[in-house]
Amino acid sequence: MGRTLTFKIFRYNPTKENDQPRIDTYEIEETKRLNVFTALNILRETQAPDLMFDFVCRAGICGSCSMMINGRPTLACRTLTSDLPDTIELYPLPFFKLLGDLSVDTGVWFHEMAEKVESWIHTQKEFDPTAEEERMDNATANKIYEAERCIECGCCLAGCATIQIYPDFLGATGLNRIGRFLIDPRDERGDQEWFELVSTDEGVFGCIGMMACDDVCPKDLPLLEVFSFIRRKLSGIALAKDK
């Protein structure tokens, strides 16, 4: 303990006239179990009152606080400074629109993604308040939950070189979302609809297997497994005899 940490933080306020992107340097004494959430708040309260960043749950469950910490996209609230060297470089996530300093606009992208993949159960059934719920195998429920655990932090997009070049790509999180509905028996979208939605270069074939998404996902989602599943599922559909 007792290290002095140097924070090199990307600063830029797009709403301020003539503001230029720059790196500001701050120093702070490390305390036991200090994490980047606490450190940034201390910085804001003592040294940089206008420093912008986002935290909500500060418990690693809401996905607000992803940023580039020493070059790696990850959740700031659960990053302990003790796992980092003396100098800590903080950048906002690339790919997303910058709102200021470390804060980026993930909300709009994820909203559009949800629209694109029609991220909801498609069913003709009406809800009947008096009826028993539709039954579902617990194993299926668990599988859906596994994919549903994505917290929309955007780390997988920040890490994926493909999407930086080809922004129409749905990204790992988008494909994961499709996978989630694909395995959901309540969703009545047929093979053909899935096929048209995801068998595209914006969809699963946009992914060229960089695997960074899987490496940086703070929730350890089995992203690669989802892609494989989708690919094979699509192959099955494409090979099925024309009706």
Add this chain to the structure above:
Amino acid sequence: MKVITTDVLVIGAGLAGERAAIASAEKDLDVIILSLVPPRRSHSAAAQGGMQASLGNSVKGKGDNPTIHWLDTVKGSDWGADQEVARIFADNAPISMREMAHFGVPWNRVEGGPRDVYIKGKKTTIVEDEAKEGLITARDFGGTAKWRTCYTADGTGHTVLYTMDNLVVQHGITVHDRMEAIRLIHKDGKCVGAVVRSLRDGEILAYMSKATVIATGGYGRIYGESTNAVINEGTGSWLALQTGVVPLANMEAVQFHPTGIVPTDILVTEGCRGDGGLLLDVDEYRFMPDYEPDKQELASRDVVSRRMKEHMLKGKGVQSPYGEHLWLDLRHLGEEHLTTKLREVYDICMYFIGVNPIKELIPVRPTQHYSMGGIRVNKDGHAYNMEGLFALGEVACWDMHGFNRLGGNSLAETVVAGMVVGEKIADYASKTKLLADVSLAENTVQIEKDKIANMLNNTNGENVYKLRDEISDLLIKNVHIFRTGEGLEKAVDGLRGIVKRTENVQVKTDAPGMNPELSQAIRIEGMAKQALLIAEGALRRTESRGAHTREDYPARDDANWLNRTLARWPESQENPVFTYEPVGVLDLPPGNRGYGGGQQIDMKESVEEYNTNVDSGQRAEGRIDPSEETGKRLPKEAWKEVK
């Protein structure tokens, strides 16, 4: 000035706000949702444990029905709840859970056949009914007679909120995120919209609507040490208090959750204990059965928290550099359980405190968690004294929780209220004309602009972060689990001073845009004033009820205090005004909860006499008459059929 008009303005994109918005959208009304953060980041996403609904599918929930759920809820509330509202809730909870299943929540399901579980510290084999295979299952939670808490692993809030937001996208509902409502636009007891500050570029604009809905969640951050998200700073309840006429109710009823981890105050769910987790003291001795032989670790939260504190006061706490704590033991549940059904908990322990719950004990202590109190509304969710203003979710005091809410009842409340109150909001908005009084909006916006200018121009004012810390310090020291008249007086005095000082806040930078320091400064007045309401309400209430425990008044006093605190802060007055109203129509007469010990002082009048005064008492406080007569939804004495 930009003015945006809509039929229904929903402030808050948590579960409560989104569900209500959907109800209006289904009726083809224009809806705009405002939120401080993208909707899926709302604090509802952080709820882990589950939602109560008496589906009775699990074998340990067999025979469950809304009446038993209602009984548990009323007892849990220590009779502070409005029993009719609790009934509306209990009746609709199963419908809501099924509806959420229909919309896509991957609830955990019943798997027929035997399985091993931990009940009261003992490994037991239960046999799930094969005929129920595939229906929504439930886990055990505190203060309940049956296993009733529906869950998806320990990501319940997350999955339900994501499903809800999917619906919002499906309905094409407009969501403006990173927008903070800072003042209501109202005139002559009618609310017509809100003044909103953009957290993207700092612009101040006006939204005008037929119905305005506050669903902004809890205020835990006023306490500083809290399990709540950092955005839960009480901005929504402040909107109501600011009007001067809408009362906040039962603000002294603050819940402390038994298992906040030390030192980060992150919550580990009640599901840990529901699934068999044990509380241990410094000698690794399991102390809860000594205090609560029947319910043990699964008494209601107020009781467990109190017992933990009591035990620590006996010198049985574990000393650490971060203060005293106890242990939560999950080791016996095994790796498989901890990395699937309690995976979030596992992650939190590993990442934040470096503790592996498979092999090690988790340091926990009671931590501020939930506010039973909030904006007082009638059973339709309509705010007192303010037509066109609705509130629901944690920010509201619809009042099914009284002085203590049961775990799993609040997440369930958000969707049930969203459904029930949502309907009423849609009805109201359909019948109402938009009052686009632009000059009224302009004037209201100007008030906020002036305030902000003052803060920016101030050269020798108060530091907002210091004020914030002082507030939380006073609350943590004096308005915690155990309260005394002396401590509370100290808190009230201190907070009065701080409220004055909030008028003289200085913001150091005038950076345009989000300006985080300015955002904090805008909120500080509301935080200070609500803190004072909490402390003063607690000081005035000379009894112990639910989570409100006075060491100098240990008995629950139904003779004098079977009522609800209402606090208003009339405009330009120095001090708040406190009044009291009947809790609502009683069906289950006040009695013993069956856990928690403690004495009771009986009611003076009979239940019938009490009930005759409910309507007049509440009307006198400004209640807008609900669409149905009071008590209509409360079946008389149904509880007598429950053994």
Add this chain to the structure above:
Amino acid sequence: MPLNTELYPEAESRHGRSSEAYRKAKKAIRNEWISGLTGAFLALFICGHLVIESSILFGKDVYQTIAHFMEHTVPMAQPLIFIITFVFFVHFVWASRKIPGKLHERKRMMELGLKLKKSKKQWNQDPKSDIKLRNHFETSLWIWQVRTGMIVLATGAFHLFLVMWNIFTDMGVKGQEIGLTAEVATNRVESGLWILYAILMLAVVAHMAIGVYRLIVKWLADTWFVRNYAKAFFYLLFWFYVILGAAAVIGLAGPWEGALS
């Protein structure tokens, strides 16, 4: 709740499998199959090819026997050359679809670049700290796959040209046999082409190993063949064939020919 959920009018089933969207999607998956299958086929070929080439290490006679066997006893070498050449180019055309060198993608890149420059609300990461991200192992691997692919395109095409030339003409070093002999091969390598072969070998082995790794991850990650195994397999493939290939090139180049005989 009756809702219009169809943002994709083409997706309605009455359009069936002849709908525009369906055809597009089918084309996309066909493209993916073609690049993957041709890659896999070429990889299989190289695996065998290098093993056979390394038979030179057992001496020219062994090599000669195998070559003779394959060209004359079972006349498969000649057709194979055409097949390989064909597949080679098909693979090149279909695989390079993913290289951001295609016109529409380069345009996008330009657009993005311009947008970044113009709009202050977008920003690009400081290249200095970008390094770590780009250092992500599998991302670098992909970049190397593209690079080695280019090298293989040049050197491999040349190699194939030589081999094909060989088939039709008797290079006549000894004048006895038409087609490939140990003599032809070694002479060619000895005469200075070994540099080319060394480069080709390294590039091909790297490209193949990376390609196989990614193929497995792309199609099989949710089976028992998980990513960790695939990665181990990648190392195994790479090092085994680098060593084998190096030995073969050296063997062909002369100094230790027949080292194992």
